[in-house]
Amino acid sequence: xxxxxxxxxxxxxxxxxxxxxxxxxxxxxxxxxxxxxxxxxxxxxxxxxxxxxxxxxxxxxxxxxxxxxxxxxxxxxxxxxxxxxxxxxxxxxxxxxxxxxxxxxxxxxxxxxxxxxxxxxxxxxxxxxxxxxxxxxxxxxxxxxxxxxxxxxxxxxxxxxxxxxxxxxxxxxxxxxxxxxxxxxxxxxxxxxxxxxxxxxxxxxxxxxxxxxxxxxxxxxxxxxxxxxxxxxxxxxxxxxxxxxxxxxxxxxxx
Numbered sequence: 001x002x003x004x005x006x007x008x009x010x011x012x013x014x015x016x017x018x019x020x021x022x023x024x025x026x027x028x029x030x031x032x033x034x035x036x037x038x039x040x041x042x043x044x045x046x047x048x049x050x051x052x053x054x055x056x057x058x059x060x061x062x063x064x065x066x067x068x069x070x071x072x073x074x075x076x077x078x079x080x081x082x083x084x085x086x087x088x089x090x091x092x093x094x095x096x097x098x099x100x101x102x103x104x105x106x107x108x109x110x111x112x113x114x115x116x117x118x119x120x121x122x123x124x125x126x127x128x129x130x131x132x133x134x135x136x137x138x139x140x141x142x143x144x145x146x147x148x149x150x151x152x153x154x155x156x157x158x159x160x161x162x163x164x165x166x167x168x169x170x171x172x173x174x175x176x177x178x179x180x181x182x183x184x185x186x187x188x189x190x191x192x193x194x195x196x197x198x199x200x201x202x203x204x205x206x207x208x209x210x211x212x213x214x215x216x217x218x219x220x221x222x223x224x225x226x227x228x229x230x231x232x233x234x235x236x237x238x239x240x241x242x243x244x245x246x247x248x249x250x251x252x253x254x255x
Contacts, residue, residue: 010063089158148179
């Protein structure tokens with residue numbers, strides 16, 4: 001299996017010498033092409049910091065992060081911008097759609113920046129809109145859409161450039177249960193049918209149960225790891241709950 005992401009002995013400190021906080025403590029793991037991996041942990045565990053380092057929003061203190069064999073911790077300037085623009089897709093909890101653009105224009109923006117022709121943009125948006133069931137909202141502005149529709153538009157924007165890695169930060173956090181389930185089923189489709197590689201941070205066991213693997217982080221370190229294998233989603237959910245209980249977190253935060 002082709003390796004897409006490699007985290008190699010990553011550490012991240014915050015603060016000054018007199019008051020240092022270690023947010024990530026010597027973490028290493030790999031994600032293969034076509035995997036759907038969830039990262040779970042309580043608030044303050046380091047999971048969002050890790051995602052920020054992978055997305056190059058933040059810099060590691062030590063260690064290396066490789067995406068498709070390239071050490072992204074060494075990228076700067078135009079090379080860093082090109083990497084963010086072409087190799088990564090982002091899905092945020094609060095959607096991050098531009099209010100003055102329609103759904104179609106929000107999705108097209110990433111392709112326009114890459115100088116893709118208007119006809120090719122139209123074909124690619126039509127295809128992804130069918131896959132995510134958002135054809136009926138393409139002409140609408142964000143304020144005219146439900147939360148679930150906005151998140152699916154944001155997902156379309158993230159995958160439209162065919163990135164090597166899609167990063168999702170609490171993607172269901174602002175959605176009701178029905179919209180969350182619909183989005184996660186779309187994620188499963190993107191992963192299985194389109195071979196999208198997805199790394200998703202979540203504190204929610206139901207959301208994590210849609211992944212093929214869950215990595216649990218506690219106090220900046222990897223605490224445990226579960227592979228779904230042949231388990232049903234319900235069976236995998238129950239195993240996730242067992243680990244959450246061992247983590248010592250509040251179960252209400254995980255459900």
